[in-house]
Amino acid sequence: MVGSVGNGLADLGASMNGNGKAAAEPLPMEMDPPADVMAAAAAAAAAEGEAASNGRREIVMGRNVHTSCFAVKEPDADDEETGEREATMASVLALYRRSLVERTKHHLGYPYNLDFDYGALGQLQHFSINNLGDPFIESNYGVHSRQFEVGVLDWFARLWDLEKDEYWGYITNCGTEGNLHGILVGREVFPDGILYASRESHYSVFKAARMYRMDCVKVDTLMSGEIDCADFQRKILQNRDKPAIINVNIGTTVKGAVDDLDLVIKTLEESGFKDRFYIHCDGALFGLMIPFVKKAPKVTFKKPIGSVSVSGHKFVGCPMPCGVQITRLKHINALSSNVEYLASRDATIMGSRNGHAPIFLWYTLNRKGYRGFQKEVQKCLRNAHYLKDCLKEAGIGAMLNELSSTVVFERPKDEEFVRRWQLACEGNIAHVVVMPSVNIDKLDYFLNELVEKRATWYKDGISKPPCIARDLGVENCLCGLHK
Amino acid sequence: MVGSVGNGLADLGASMNGNGKAAAEPLPMEMDPPADVMAAAAAAAAAEGEAASNGRREIVMGRNVHTSCFAVKEPDADDEETGEREATMASVLALYRRSLVERTKHHLGYPYNLDFDYGALGQLQHFSINNLGDPFIESNYGVHSRQFEVGVLDWFARLWDLEKDEYWGYITNCGTEGNLHGILVGREVFPDGILYASRESHYSVFKAARMYRMDCVKVDTLMSGEIDCADFQRKILQNRDKPAIINVNIGTTVKGAVDDLDLVIKTLEESGFKDRFYIHCDGALFGLMIPFVKKAPKVTFKKPIGSVSVSGHKFVGCPMPCGVQITRLKHINALSSNVEYLASRDATIMGSRNGHAPIFLWYTLNRKGYRGFQKEVQKCLRNAHYLKDCLKEAGIGAMLNELSSTVVFERPKDEEFVRRWQLACEGNIAHVVVMPSVNIDKLDYFLNELVEKRATWYKDGISKPPCIARDLGVENCLCGLHK
Numbered sequence: 001m002v003g004s005v006g007n008g009l010a011d012l013g014a015s016m017n018g019n020g021k022a023a024a025e026p027l028p029m030e031m032d033p034p035a036d037v038m039a040a041a042a043a044a045a046a047a048e049g050e051a052a053s054n055g056r057r058e059i060v061m062g063r064n065v066h067t068s069c070f071a072v073k074e075p076d077a078d079d080e081e082t083g084e085r086e087a088t089m090a091s092v093l094a095l096y097r098r099s100l101v102e103r104t105k106h107h108l109g110y111p112y113n114l115d116f117d118y119g120a121l122g123q124l125q126h127f128s129i130n131n132l133g134d135p136f137i138e139s140n141y142g143v144h145s146r147q148f149e150v151g152v153l154d155w156f157a158r159l160w161d162l163e164k165d166e167y168w169g170y171i172t173n174c175g176t177e178g179n180l181h182g183i184l185v186g187r188e189v190f191p192d193g194i195l196y197a198s199r200e201s202h203y204s205v206f207k208a209a210r211m212y213r214m215d216c217v218k219v220d221t222l223m224s225g226e227i228d229c230a231d232f233q234r235k236i237l238q239n240r241d242k243p244a245i246i247n248v249n250i251g252t253t254v255k256g257a258v259d260d261l262d263l264v265i266k267t268l269e270e271s272g273f274k275d276r277f278y279i280h281c282d283g284a285l286f287g288l289m290i291p292f293v294k295k296a297p298k299v300t301f302k303k304p305i306g307s308v309s310v311s312g313h314k315f316v317g318c319p320m321p322c323g324v325q326i327t328r329l330k331h332i333n334a335l336s337s338n339v340e341y342l343a344s345r346d347a348t349i350m351g352s353r354n355g356h357a358p359i360f361l362w363y364t365l366n367r368k369g370y371r372g373f374q375k376e377v378q379k380c381l382r383n384a385h386y387l388k389d390c391l392k393e394a395g396i397g398a399m400l401n402e403l404s405s406t407v408v409f410e411r412p413k414d415e416e417f418v419r420r421w422q423l424a425c426e427g428n429i430a431h432v433v434v435m436p437s438v439n440i441d442k443l444d445y446f447l448n449e450l451v452e453k454r455a456t457w458y459k460d461g462i463s464k465p466p467c468i469a470r471d472l473g474v475e476n477c478l479c480g481l482h483k
Numbered sequence: 484m485v486g487s488v489g490n491g492l493a494d495l496g497a498s499m500n501g502n503g504k505a506a507a508e509p510l511p512m513e514m515d516p517p518a519d520v521m522a523a524a525a526a527a528a529a530a531e532g533e534a535a536s537n538g539r540r541e542i543v544m545g546r547n548v549h550t551s552c553f554a555v556k557e558p559d560a561d562d563e564e565t566g567e568r569e570a571t572m573a574s575v576l577a578l579y580r581r582s583l584v585e586r587t588k589h590h591l592g593y594p595y596n597l598d599f600d601y602g603a604l605g606q607l608q609h610f611s612i613n614n615l616g617d618p619f620i621e622s623n624y625g626v627h628s629r630q631f632e633v634g635v636l637d638w639f640a641r642l643w644d645l646e647k648d649e650y651w652g653y654i655t656n657c658g659t660e661g662n663l664h665g666i667l668v669g670r671e672v673f674p675d676g677i678l679y680a681s682r683e684s685h686y687s688v689f690k691a692a693r694m695y696r697m698d699c700v701k702v703d704t705l706m707s708g709e710i711d712c713a714d715f716q717r718k719i720l721q722n723r724d725k726p727a728i729i730n731v732n733i734g735t736t737v738k739g740a741v742d743d744l745d746l747v748i749k750t751l752e753e754s755g756f757k758d759r760f761y762i763h764c765d766g767a768l769f770g771l772m773i774p775f776v777k778k779a780p781k782v783t784f785k786k787p788i789g790s791v792s793v794s795g796h797k798f799v800g801c802p803m804p805c806g807v808q809i810t811r812l813k814h815i816n817a818l819s820s821n822v823e824y825l826a827s828r829d830a831t832i833m834g835s836r837n838g839h840a841p842i843f844l845w846y847t848l849n850r851k852g853y854r855g856f857q858k859e860v861q862k863c864l865r866n867a868h869y870l871k872d873c874l875k876e877a878g879i880g881a882m883l884n885e886l887s888s889t890v891v892f893e894r895p896k897d898e899e900f901v902r903r904w905q906l907a908c909e910g911n912i913a914h915v916v917v918m919p920s921v922n923i924d925k926l927d928y929f930l931n932e933l934v935e936k937r938a939t940w941y942k943d944g945i946s947k948p949p950c951i952a953r954d955l956g957v958e959n960c961l962c963g964l965h966k
Contacts, residue, residue, distance in 0.1 A: 066619075066647055069633035072845060074852040089849055093603060096630075100610045103625035110624045112611050120576060122605050125802050127583045128595050132804075141593045142586035142905045147579075150552035164549055173656045176834035184694065204834050211667065213696040313835065319608050320803070321615075321835035351659035351687050352796065352804035354837070362555060366572055369557040422625045 108432045108446060109423040111285040111406070113317030115437035118360055129355025134347060135170045149358035155365055156324050159291055160308055162301040169326040170348050171312070171358045175284035176204035178309025178325040181349050182280030183208040183245065185307055185327055188335050189278050190243035196235065197247035198227035200254060202282060205247045214245070223473045224401055225257030229267045236271050243276040244268060250299055250308075251286025254426050255399070256406030256433070258286060262297060265304060279305040284323070285433070286404065288315045292370075292377040296403050306331060312357060315373075315435070316364050322357035376436045380405040384434040387443050394451050397468045397478040405434040410468055410478075412450060413457040421446060428466040591915045591929060592906040594768040594889070596800030598920035601843055612838025617830060618653045632841035638848055639807050642774055643791055645784040652809040653831050654795070654841045658767035659687035661792025661808040664832050665763030666691040666728065668790055668814050672761050673726035679718065680730035681710035683737060685765060688730045697728070706956045707884055708740030712750045719754050726759040727751060733782055733791075734769025737909050738882070739889030739916070741769060745780060748787060762788040767806070768916070769887065771798045775853075775860040779886055789814060795844050798856075798918070805840035859919045863888040867917040870926050877934050880951045880961040888917040893951055893961075895933065896940040904929060911949040 070092055079085040104114050133139045135149045149171050157167040172178050179202065187193060195216040197205045209216035217239070220231040227249070236244055246268070248259045261281070268277045281287065281299055287310035290296050299308060312322035332347050368376070384405040391398040391409050398409035411430040412418055423430040432438070432446070458465060467479040474482050553575055562568040587597050616622045618632045632654050640650040655661050662685065670676060678699040680688045692699035700722070703714040710732070719727055729751070731742045744764070751760045764770065764782055770793035773779050782791060795805035815830050851859070867888040874881040874892050881892035894913040895901055906913040915921075915929070941948060950962035957965050 066633060066637070069630045069637070070845065071634045072638040072848040072852075074854065075850070085849065089846070090603065093606070096628075097606055100607070100612070100626055104610060107625060110613075112613070112624075112626075114611050114626070116609075116611075118608060120573065122608060123576070123580055124583070125601060125605060125608070126599075127587060128597050128599075128796055128800065128802060129583070130593075130595070130796070130804055140902060140905050140907060141595075142590060142902070143583055143597070145579075147552045150549060151554045154549065154552065155555040173837070174833050174835035176832075180832075202834075203829055207829065211695060311835070313611055313613070317611065319611060320837040320839050321613055321833075346686055346690065349659075349663075350657050350804075351685075352657035352794070354656070354803040356803050362553065363572070365555040366568065367558070369555075371557065371560075419623060419625075422623050424623060 103422070106420055107422045108438060108442075109421065109430070111311075111314045111433040111435060113313075113315055113435040113437050115435075116317040116319075116360075116364065118319065118363060121356075121359060121363060124356065124359065129359075131171070131353040131355045131358065132351055133353075136168070143355070145355040145358050148362040149355075152324065152358050152361045152365060153326065156310070156326050159288075159370075160299060160301055160326060162326065162328070166329055167301075167326055168329040168332040168347070169324065171353070171361065172309070172323040172325050172348075173350060173354065173357075174313075174321040175202070175282070175309060175311040175323050176207075177349050178284070178307075178311075178323045179204045179247070179280070179282055180208050180211070181325050182282075182307035182309055182327065183214075183247065184212060184349070185331050185335065186245035186278035186280055187212055187214055189306070189331055190245060190276070193243040193245040193278065194239050195245045195247070196232065198249060198252070198259065200225050200252045200257065201247050201249055202253050202284065205282065215242075221257070225252045225255030227259040227264065229260065229263045232264065233267050233271055236268070236273065240272065243278070244273055245278045246280070248279055248281045248305075250281050250283035250290055251404060251406070253284075254406075254424070254429070254431060255408050256286065256401050256404030256431075258290065258296075258401070258403045260297070261299065261303065261305070277304075279307075281305055281308040283308050283310045285311065285314045288373070289377045289380070289405070290403065292374040293381070293403060301326075301328070312361050315376075316361060317436070318357065318360045318364075320354070320357065322354065322361065324361070380434045380436060380438075383438060383440060383443060386440065387432060387434060387447070390443070390447050392478070394447070394454075395478050395483070396450070396454070396465075397472060397476055397482075399472040399476040407432045407434065408472060410465055412454070413463070413465075414453060417450070417453055427471060428468050429471045586905070589903055590905045591921065591925075592904065592913070594794075594797045594916040594918060596796075596798055596918040596920050598918075599800040599802075599843075599847065601802065601846060604839075604842060604846060607839065607842065612842075614654070614836040614838045614841065615834055616836075619651075626838070628838040628841050631845040632838075635807065635841050635844045635848060636809065639793070639809050642771075642853075643782060643784055643809060645809065645811070649812055650784075650809055651812040651815040651830070652807065654836070654844065655792070655806040655808050655831075656833060656837065656840075657796075657804040658685070658765070658792060658794040658806050659690075660832050661767070661790075661794075661806045662687045662730070662763070662765055663691050663694070664808050665765075665790035665792055665810065666697075666730065667695060667832070668810055668818065669728035669761035669763055670695055670697055671818050672789070672814055673728060673759070676726040676728040676761065677722050678728045678730070679715065681732060681735075681742065683708050683735045683740065684730050684732055685736050685767065688765065698725075704740070708735045708738030710742040710747065712743065712746045715747065716750050716754055719751070719756065723755065726761070727756055728761045729763070731762055731764045731788075733764050733766035733773055734887060734889070736767075737889075737907070737912070737914060738884060738891050739769065739887030739914075740884050741773065741779075741886045743780070744782065744786065744788070760787075762790075764788055764791040766791050766793045768794065768797045771856070772860045772863070772888070773886065775857040776864070776886060784809075784811070795840060798859075799844060799847050800918075800920070801840065801843045801847075803837070803840065805837065805844065807844070863917045863919060863921075866921060866923060866926060869923065870915060870917060870930070873926070873930050875961070877930070877937075878961050878966070879933075879937070879948075880955060880959055880965075882955040882959040890915045890917065891955060893948055895937070896946070896948075897936060900933070900936055910954060911951050912954045 075085050127143055129143055129145050131144045131146055131149055135146055153169045195209050195214045196219055198221045199218045200221045217235050220228040222228050248261055248264055250258055290299055307327035309323055309325045312318050384400055384407050387407045388398045388400040396410050400407050408429050408431045411425050411428050464480055469477040469482055558568050610626055612626055612628050614627045614629055614632055618629055636652045678692050678697045679702055681704045682701045683704045700718050703711040705711050731744055731747055733741055773782055790810035792806055792808045795801050867883055867890050870890045871881050871883040879893050883890050891912050891914045894908050894911050947963055950960055952960040952965050
């Protein structure tokens with residue numbers, strides 16, 4: 001089904017190219033080219049150096065995206081009268097919309113809550129809303145939504161125990177921007193600090209180190225995916241003379257592991273780093289869920305942390321990516337006076353900022369409130385347990401961290417199945433992130449299909465399910481050796 | 484009128500706070516607190532150090548934004564039944580919408596085309612569209628719009644004369660992201676390069692230098708706002724041993740000045756920098772207009788430039804900020820193989836990326852085409868000339884660069900007038916950016932009001948209009964001394 005919608009779109013794309021040749025070329029079976037194949041090709045190309053890379057990239061770009069893309073075509077002179085152009089565009093959009101419905105229905109792998117209804121905000125799409133600069137200091141551009149933005153920021157500051165006159169923050173474009181900001185604040189507070197992050201941290205953390213020309217030390221992880229504080233201590237002790245800037249994961253990308261914030265702080269203090277560290281908490285997904293998990297350790301500014309970031313399009317759900325960044329006002333004040341470019345009017349990473357995102361967030365926070373989120377978190381955790389239990393009952397190795405709704409399991413053998421369910425994979429493992437839009441029905445649909453297909457993948461008895469003991473531990477592996 | 488709408492909103496904000504105290508506090512006369520006052524307070528606070536800054540900032544935050552913001556309130560337990568919460572939210576949104584209409588009508592100072600109709604795309608607001616990662620390599624997340632993104636990128640690459648298999652690019656969140664990316668590419672190509680930028684460059688250029696820990700040299704400007712290539716040569720010759728990374732402005736922020744790209748290249752080559760320079764063109768506004776200006780020098784990859792960025796929400800018009808970044812594929816390939824974090828799947832600054840923005844751009848490019856943009860550019864330039872001529876006829880000093888629709892003139896004395904028309908000001912000058920949404924009627928409305936008010940500002944004969952000879956040159960000043 002996905003394939004047929006995809007082909008329809010690709011055909012339309014080709015016809016919009018106004019290019020019979022493109023339509024005659026073999027089209028991919030699906031709208032999306034196989035990501036894994038391309039990624040592998042790109043990685044291989046990168047490893048082989050530029051010349052080879054050019055050769056490989058050409059294939060990726062020519063065959064897969066440039067051929068199937070919807071080219072922009074110069075309108076004919078009489079388009080206004082015939083209306084043909086508008087009709088073609090409408091049909092492209094209608095088919096695209098249908099593919100989005102299909103894709104949304106079969107989505108399980110990314111931590112996005114796809115269940116939202118912002119119909120009431122449709123009326124605002126006619127305005128160019130831009131919160132350029134600081135949320136608390138208005139620019140002269142009047143078409144903004146700072147009233148909503150500050151309302152949302154106040155809510156988050158309260159959630160993480162920071163007083164109104166002690167915090168600063170803004171609504172970002174995504175989790176990466178939050179990490180870029182948090183780590184930049186850390187570097188400005190400790191210009192010669194070394195960045196420490198577990199090797200299972202989000203790639204944006206290492207990107208930040210490279211961008212900011214900071215020394216960065218990768219710390220080992222436990223089997224759960226949490227930072228290994230014994231290794232952390234060894235590594236900070238090797239750099240006693242330099243302050244420490246630490247990225248703490250409140251839910252890692254792949255395993256949903258929550259780093260032990262209290263142990264990180266204790267390790268720092270016991271190793272002689274008192275007052276010489278800055279902690280940024282990357283709470284992209286779980287930063288907004290953990291406050292509603294009973295008995296979970298608290299992420300709070302009552303502890304000596306410097307900043308917390310969370311994504312808005314993940315647990316809350318939003319048409320486009322966004323995020324929230326909260327830090328201590330004193331750090332921004334220090335920056336404002338120390339740093340020429342960071343006048344108080346420019347303490348964000350970006351310049352112009354999406355003014356619609358704060359309204360989306362404001363709308364959902366107001367409708368659901370703390371109580372609504374609590375219910376949804378509980379539902380997600382319950383459903384995640386259901387999925388993990390069903391997988392194990394079906395003989396499929398799986399793991400679920402206590403503070404997580406990310407179920408990690410044996411990577412399905414068939415890449416078409418992976419793409420169909422949009423699973424995120426790494427080596428021998430895949431994961432499903434149970435969001436509010438993932439209910440039991442959807443999980444059953446997925447489980448039935450997985451069990452059915454899996455029986456065919458391994459029916460010859462020659463190929464076997466992969467061993468995932470190295471990824472998830474012997475106790476979570478159900479391969480021939482470990483079950 | 485603006486004031487009354489503003490007060491209505493502020494009242495609602497206070498009532499949503501559920502806090503009688505807030506409503507009893509004196510409310511600002513307008514929805515927006517006076518930006519200049521706050522900016523001045525913040526700047527002063529920054530200069531006076533942290534303690535003082537805390538004191539000042541509290542006033543800014545407490546009185547102005549936190550009081551008038553729309554607080555998020557926990558829903559009552561019976562909200563589902565009474566529907567009261569939803570009704571309150573609907574009324575906040577309706578009043579907010581009204582204020583946006585008002586603000587949009589009186590907007591002149593920022594280079595945003597506010598005239599667009601994306602009604603046909605409303606159907607896509609229900610989807611969480613995310614182009615995370617590289618535009619040319621699909622991730623496993625299926626709800627994306629890469630087909631549109633690549634179509635748009637192809638259009639821009641063609642506009643700037645770069646072949647499909649020789650370019651790389653992506654749709655950014657704003658002009659700042661384009662500059663951050665272009666300068667980062669420059670730094671990765673020449674790790675020990677020095678960044679040169681005219682002092683009238685956008686603040687994001689200097690922010691990039693700070694973020695990336697690059698040496699940065701500010702170059703003087705001519706009266707027009709263009710880079711002074713004599714000063715540029717002096718400065719590069721002082722650093723002969725280090726490669727040069729240059730930000731070239733295709734339209735400066737304040738005066739709309741276009742740096743002389745050919746002269747910059749000639750200066751570099753004559754000073755012995757052949758093959759040891761990287762040029763990023765910041766075309767935020769005018770990068771998309773200059774191709775349609777007759778006799779204008781060309782911004783093209785046939786010249787030795789490395790990257791061009793342009794904003795999408797400016798000349799094109801878009802509900803939220805976005806931009807386009809185009810660079811040479813070989814630079815990204817070099818990065819991909821040299822830089823661990825920049826695998827070909829992560830060559831963007833951000834991680835998750837707004838998938839709606841490419842569709843907005845695709846929609847407008849398809850509807851208007853090169854011909855449509857050409858007509859609009861001509862109209863803007865004509866209207867800008869009209870405004871400049873009318874100002875001068877009315878005895879108001881003004882300047883309009885040949886390659887620009889930004890009219891710079893004597894700063895209006897009354898800050899309320901500045902806020903009402905949302906003019907961008909710097910020192911003694913203000914500007915209006917004539918965009919497609921700014922027609923002759925709007926300009927006449929503005930001109931009449933300005934002339935009328937101005938007569939009252941200076942009627943006592945004691946206070947005089949400011950001299951702007953230092954800002955715009957003697958020939959453009961009409962003060963008592965120079966007229």
